[in-house]
Amino acid sequence: MKKEVNFIEHLEELRKRIIITGLAFVIFLGIGLIYVKNIYLFFMGDTHNKLLVLGPRDVVKVYFQLSSxxxxxxxxxxxSWQFGYM
Known part of the structure; x- marks a missing residue:
């Protein structure tokens, strides 16, 4: 039997789940930024090619894209776990 909840309680629950998901994104972004050089080298493999860089902004852009x-x-x-149980 489900408990009856009002609209405000639903919004509070949604807010909590959005915050948890946002914090998870920030944590994974931080992890991605820490290991972005290793991830880049993993994807490049044994090609020994260098990244075509047109300016210093391009390196930062590629690193942030990989981290994202x-x-x-x-x-x-x-x-999906957070919003699957709503």
Whole structure:
């Protein structure tokens, strides 16, 4: 038997789950930023090619893109777990 809750309680629960998901994203982004050089070298493999860089901003852009992809990939299971139980 489910407990009856009002609209405000639903919003509070949603807020809690969004905060947990956002914190997970920030944590995974931090992990991605720490290990971005290793991740980049892993993807480059044994090609011995260098990244085509047109300016200093491009290196930062590529590193943040890699870190963001890692963060999204790590956050998806947590977000689906959070919103699957709503």
């Amino acid at each position: 992809i890692i963060a999204v990939a790590g956050t998806i299971p947590i977000a």
